[in-house]
Amino acid sequence: MDFHKLKAFVAVVEECNISRAAIRMNMQQPPLTRIIQQLEQELGATLLKRLPRGVEVTEAGKALYQEALTILAHAQAIPKRVQNIAQGLEGQINIGFTNSVGLHSFLPALLRQFREAFAAVSIHLEEDGSNSLIDSIINEKNDIVFLRKPAPIGLGLNSLHILDEPLIVAMPNNHPLAGVNTPIQLLGLEPYDFVLYRRLAGQDLFDNILASCYQAGFSPNIVQEAPRLTSSLNLIAAGIGLSIVPEAIRDFWNKQIVYKTLQADTPCIAPIYAVYRKNLNNVRIQHLLKLLHNIEMIDASIK
Known part of the structure; x- marks a missing residue:
């Protein structure tokens, strides 16, 4: 009409x-x-x-x-x-992350700061494995993803190192090492049974933990794997074994579980990277990257 x-x-x-x-x-x-x-x-x-x-x-x-x-x-x-x-002031931004990254407090703090600048932009979140998330960036399903490793070379992707998260030991509160008041030597975990986050679901973190154990001089005795990092806590609390987990998990669950600092010749860390497409002319992603370059400010907002 x-x-x-x-x-x-x-x-x-x-x-x-x-x-x-x-x-x-x-x-x-x-x-x-x-x-x-x-x-x-x-x-x-x-x-x-x-x-x-x-x-x-x-x-x-x-x-x-x-x-x-x-x-x-x-x-x-x-x-x-x-x-x-x-101008990027409305629409939708698609963000992916692995399960372990999603437990870190930097992510909600980042999204909160992004929301202050782009209140009319809808935020769509997707949790998946790292390989699927890499594919989602290549296929333009996601705009940016957060992983425990940088993107493979030659795929037209950029990787921004955000932070290194310490790895710690999670063990049942009746474990022989639970009463130790000093940091646990990584090699000292060799005699004990391990519960780990399944590699298929968390390849990067799984490989990172195994690499740390190999560098310390032993191969962990994995008695059971869990489908998710958080579900492994149930197995730990049940006394099935101990695990090496990102430090952020400490704030997620402490019932019947004791957390200990790890020591090793090579620092035990789980890095977090932001992965996005090269030559991406997207004001929303550019703003996110600007926030990530000021990770100290994000840490301050968490505290």
Whole structure:
């Protein structure tokens, strides 16, 4: 339907007078009268009752008036919304992360700061394995993902190192090492049974833990694997074994579990990287990266 006709009709209804509506529309009265007549012909309904000193809107006219207000308001908002989306101020940002990264407090703090700058942007989060997340970046399903390793070379992806999270020991509260008040030597864990986060679900973290054990001089005796990092805590609390976990897990669960600092010749850490496409002209991602370059500020907001 013609927006000009709707604007003219709204003016007539609100002015209750065709002459005043014509002045408001900056047009002559006869053309405005024809517009109203054309609307009535197109809709097959009487929209206005002609009175000696003006007009009165009919029930059909009231319905058209309400619809016209909605349509005109929406039409008026379209240019601004298109501009906002083009400028990255509206729309959606797709963020992926592995299970272990999702437990770190930097992520909600980062999203909170991002939200302050882009309040109208919808944040879609996806948790998955690292290989699937890499594919999601390549296929443009996600805009940025957070992993425990950098992106493979040659895929057209950038990797930004965000932080190194210490690895610690999680053990049942009745474990022989639970009463030790000093940091645990990594090699000192060799005699004990391990529970680990399944490699298929957390390849990067699994490989990182095994690499730390190998560098310390032993291969861990893995008696059971858990489908998720958090579910491994149930097995640890049940006394099935101990595990090496990212430090952030300490704040997630401490019932029947004791956490100990690890010591080794090579620091036991689990890094976190942001992975995104090269040459990405996206103001939202650029803002996220700017925040990540100031990770100290994010840490401060956590505290």
